[in-house]
Amino acid sequence: MSEMPARLAATPRVRHFVSRVLMVIGLALVVVFFGLPLLWLVTAPFDSVPTLAVSWPEWTLSSFAAIGENRYAVGSFVNSAIIGVGTCAVVLVLGAFASYALSRVRIPGRDGLLYALLLLSSIVTGTAAMVPTFQLVNLLGLIDTHLAVVLVISGGTLPTVIFILKDFMDSIPKSYEESARLYGARPWQILRDVVVPISRPGLAFVAVWTLVQVWGNFLVPYLLIRRTEQQPAAVLMYTFYTESGQADLRLLSAFALIFSIPIIVMYFLVNRRYGFRFHGGIKS
Amino acid sequence: MAPALALIGLFLVFPALWTIYLGMTDYRLTGLQAVDPSFVGLDNYGRILGDPAFWRSLRLTLVFVLVSGIIGQSLLGFAIAWALRRLTGWLKSLIETLVLAAWVIPASVSSFLWIALLDRRGGTLNEILGTEGTAWLIEHPMAAIIIFNVWVGTAFSMLLFSSALAAVPPSQLESARMAGAGGWQQLRDVVIPNIRGHILTNTLLITLWTFNTFTPYLVTAGGPNGASEILAVYIYNTAIPGGQLGVGAAISLIMLLINLVIALGYLRVGRARQAKPADATAAETAGGVVKPS
Amino acid sequence: MAAITTQALVKEYPGGVRGVDGVDITIADGEFFALLGPSGCGKTTLLRSIAGLEAITEGQLHIGDRDVTRLEPGQRNVAMVFQDYALFPHMDVADNIAYPLKIRRQGRSARRGVAAEVGDGLSLTGLMERRPGQLSGGQQQRVALARAVATRPDVLLLDEPLSNLDARLRLEARTFLKELQRDLAITTVFVTHDQAEALALADRIAVMSAGKLLQVGTPREVFAKPATTFVAGFIGSTPMNLLPGRVEGSRVRFGSADVPVPPDAVGMVDDGAEVVWGARPEYLGWSTTAVEDGVEAEVTVVENLGASVLVTAAVGTDRLQLVLDEDHEPEPGARGWVTARAHRTLLFDAESGQRLDAGAGVPAVAP
Numbered sequence: 001m002s003e004m005p006a007r008l009a010a011t012p013r014v015r016h017f018v019s020r021v022l023m024v025i026g027l028a029l030v031v032v033f034f035g036l037p038l039l040w041l042v043t044a045p046f047d048s049v050p051t052l053a054v055s056w057p058e059w060t061l062s063s064f065a066a067i068g069e070n071r072y073a074v075g076s077f078v079n080s081a082i083i084g085v086g087t088c089a090v091v092l093v094l095g096a097f098a099s100y101a102l103s104r105v106r107i108p109g110r111d112g113l114l115y116a117l118l119l120l121s122s123i124v125t126g127t128a129a130m131v132p133t134f135q136l137v138n139l140l141g142l143i144d145t146h147l148a149v150v151l152v153i154s155g156g157t158l159p160t161v162i163f164i165l166k167d168f169m170d171s172i173p174k175s176y177e178e179s180a181r182l183y184g185a186r187p188w189q190i191l192r193d194v195v196v197p198i199s200r201p202g203l204a205f206v207a208v209w210t211l212v213q214v215w216g217n218f219l220v221p222y223l224l225i226r227r228t229e230q231q232p233a234a235v236l237m238y239t240f241y242t243e244s245g246q247a248d249l250r251l252l253s254a255f256a257l258i259f260s261i262p263i264i265v266m267y268f269l270v271n272r273r274y275g276f277r278f279h280g281g282i283k284s
Numbered sequence: 285m286a287p288a289l290a291l292i293g294l295f296l297v298f299p300a301l302w303t304i305y306l307g308m309t310d311y312r313l314t315g316l317q318a319v320d321p322s323f324v325g326l327d328n329y330g331r332i333l334g335d336p337a338f339w340r341s342l343r344l345t346l347v348f349v350l351v352s353g354i355i356g357q358s359l360l361g362f363a364i365a366w367a368l369r370r371l372t373g374w375l376k377s378l379i380e381t382l383v384l385a386a387w388v389i390p391a392s393v394s395s396f397l398w399i400a401l402l403d404r405r406g407g408t409l410n411e412i413l414g415t416e417g418t419a420w421l422i423e424h425p426m427a428a429i430i431i432f433n434v435w436v437g438t439a440f441s442m443l444l445f446s447s448a449l450a451a452v453p454p455s456q457l458e459s460a461r462m463a464g465a466g467g468w469q470q471l472r473d474v475v476i477p478n479i480r481g482h483i484l485t486n487t488l489l490i491t492l493w494t495f496n497t498f499t500p501y502l503v504t505a506g507g508p509n510g511a512s513e514i515l516a517v518y519i520y521n522t523a524i525p526g527g528q529l530g531v532g533a534a535i536s537l538i539m540l541l542i543n544l545v546i547a548l549g550y551l552r553v554g555r556a557r558q559a560k561p562a563d564a565t566a567a568e569t570a571g572g573v574v575k576p577s
Numbered sequence: 578m579a580a581i582t583t584q585a586l587v588k589e590y591p592g593g594v595r596g597v598d599g600v601d602i603t604i605a606d607g608e609f610f611a612l613l614g615p616s617g618c619g620k621t622t623l624l625r626s627i628a629g630l631e632a633i634t635e636g637q638l639h640i641g642d643r644d645v646t647r648l649e650p651g652q653r654n655v656a657m658v659f660q661d662y663a664l665f666p667h668m669d670v671a672d673n674i675a676y677p678l679k680i681r682r683q684g685r686s687a688r689r690g691v692a693a694e695v696g697d698g699l700s701l702t703g704l705m706e707r708r709p710g711q712l713s714g715g716q717q718q719r720v721a722l723a724r725a726v727a728t729r730p731d732v733l734l735l736d737e738p739l740s741n742l743d744a745r746l747r748l749e750a751r752t753f754l755k756e757l758q759r760d761l762a763i764t765t766v767f768v769t770h771d772q773a774e775a776l777a778l779a780d781r782i783a784v785m786s787a788g789k790l791l792q793v794g795t796p797r798e799v800f801a802k803p804a805t806t807f808v809a810g811f812i813g814s815t816p817m818n819l820l821p822g823r824v825e826g827s828r829v830r831f832g833s834a835d836v837p838v839p840p841d842a843v844g845m846v847d848d849g850a851e852v853v854w855g856a857r858p859e860y861l862g863w864s865t866t867a868v869e870d871g872v873e874a875e876v877t878v879v880e881n882l883g884a885s886v887l888v889t890a891a892v893g894t895d896r897l898q899l900v901l902d903e904d905h906e907p908e909p910g911a912r913g914w915v916t917a918r919a920h921r922t923l924l925f926d927a928e929s930g931q932r933l934d935a936g937a938g939v940p941a942v943a944p
Contacts, residue, residue: 019467023367026363026367027367027375027379030360030364030367030379030382030383031378031379031382033435034379034382034383034385034386034435034438035382036401036408037386037394037397037398037400037401037435038382038385038386038397039408040397040400040401040408041389041393041397044400051406052400052403052405052406052407052408053400053403053406053407053408053411054408090291094287094288094291095288097287097288098287098288098289117292117296117297119547120296120297120300121292121296129296129299129300129303129536130519130520130523130524130532130536131303131306131519131523131529131532131533131536132298132299132300132302132303132306132533132536133295133299134523134524134529135302135306135311135529136294136295136298136299136302151291151294151295152295154291154295155291155292155294155295155296156295156296158288158291158292158296159292159296162288173661173663175659175660175661175663176663176665178628178630178650178657178659178663179657179659179663179724180676180680181629181630181649181650181651182628182629182630182650182651182655182656182657183651183656183676183677183680183681183728184649184650184651184652184677184680184681185651185680189680193665193676193679194665197665197667198665198666198667200667212388215390216388216389216390216391216392216393217391218390218391218392218498218499218502219498219520223524233390233392234390234391234392235392237390237392237393237396238392238395238502241396241399242505252396256393256396256397259390259393260389260390260393263388263389263390264385264388264389267384267388268381268384
């Protein structure tokens, strides 16, 4: 009599315990799976003799000097920055105007057009249209220029950017603008005083999102830029471990870390600052 | 608005359309046909469809999409989101940070991290497993890029499903619990029906992205001997190093058509299953809509 | 300070729907004027047309002696408080109040000065550095009012000014608003769907339906002498009793009962005419004994209203509602006689819904 209730009570508890243990093991595996490759990124640059394997480093910062010694390394960061800032500027300005206009003007088929472009952009960007893109840029005489990379990536990201920003613009009550209009504000004043400040979180998000896209984008500059001194860090990084025979791990590890840090920092800062997540953010 | 549309038109829509024309020429990167390409009609398509390399690439791509995208990223992403749903504190932030970091760091860095991890001689994996000398990238190239892609892309599904799970009305879960439903039953009866739209969106986007991703090129360059040459890499190898721009464009078009079929297929499914919620979330997430939390 | 005059004002939307359909109205200088009607009646469209936020399709609009029909909103010297107040969330209270001055290119210190002064007048002292999100609903409304009056506009427009406040605050805000309007003496037009609000606040009320004016008059006029059955049903916290009947000599008969033809309508109706007899519940009485011209009825429902009760009584197949003093509360099921003061009863034409009035023309418009 007394055993039965005891066992009945124990079974759910045991089951609960087992599921707890399984969950902890599962989470540990997740940590290892995602953490292991990253471990190298944070240890190797500080090791005086970095190897491909992860090991406790003999602490030194000398690897970072290798970046200065490389002919193209510093320049490639500048290139990445130029392309990144350039694309952000183009995308933000054009995206803000376009999304504001699209949000306020009633055009039949507007949403359909936007979805179509969105779909196209997620299919086409880079890969499927690489041949005509290459040709087009060639035709425009823009091969080996940063402008080409900026324009191509902007064209590919703008649909998404407009989509995101339009959502923000849509959420601004019309009465805000009407109120400003009543006091005689001109459209540009409304944009400056009302629309831009209120959609600032959206603009910040879009800026960072674009930067993440551009900073890591490999295919477009790889396709359009042939001269080494023009190449951004993403492409140069690749050549470090494919073209120079025996890879220089000191250079490679330090370069990889410095290349990764800005984008990681920015991502997490914006995440915290504006209290939102990349809810469905796209990084292709 | 006009300048933005012009830019989109020039660098997005126009290349897509031009692919159609290019695919019917014998345009090459160098040589006589570079100056004066001639129209060859559907010859390119005939050649591609008769080329076993294309069919192998297509098969590899489908395996890649199915295993790394639909199964790997989606399921792992959902599992992590589900496990983290109740968790708070350092473990949650650790896992989120790791998964997101893998997603955010530039592709050329993450690919090298995996090259280092899987290296034949000094790789960490071989050291851990004690399998010195195993050349993972050569012996199991497909497995390598599949796992690599799961590593890189799981963050998206994790984020999408976390927000989807947060939106499941607690009252529904509570009433299921009061009816005596266990974890699995809650998942099946309450959670899945509630987030069906998100699942569809996630699968659609993951499929398209995985189908088109070029990043595995950085790990294996399609090798060895095309053993991991998915379509995006195949196009690149044909068009740029191979110099056959016309043929590359023709494959691109085939790829675009497959994409279109996939997208339309998903939309049909979405519409068939009571379109409203699915469409709404598709609209939301396709744009990467941000919700201030 | 200025009067507002509209002549045959029409606002037509694409597709031919007329939001405002030929409105002639004159709002006197300094008047507190209500546009009242159910949602979709065109009252907000009319307000927005005066503001300039809707382009006027036909007709003319004058503010003071200026024809502002085609002017931009910013050139009309009107101010408006929106239903959601439209305070800019990224600016503090002072910047919000002074925003119109910023547009007029006034210096920062001048703006701050005006904001402080206007804010003081609206008891916003000490809140100047706050963001709108940190204010209560009532405070937000006062900030919106302060912003609207900061530039001393000719006309103040209020869109559902009290609808965003909770019930208890609403009464307080209503008194405040009436006081403020009297002190500033700015011509003020407000839109509401709440008849009690319109009755309480306005000097005059325009009742609208389907883009047209049904009646313009003082609160007392629209309450006591509604121009149509629609107005009669819309005004009053308990709607007017409206019973269809037929004129028989000097009596109006409905069902088994009959009442005298109201004095206003005497001589206006022929024998046998189809009419609607109207009486406000507040103007009806209850007698437990038979009285002359009383209508025999049975009490079906009694609802407590606090100091009074709302009694529903069945007269044959018709129903009458009465508001009675709490001391005269009948029991449900009780039988008695409904009494009406004849001069408080009204008669409407059954077909057109227009009130039949021998004394005045229809509709009654006050000077």
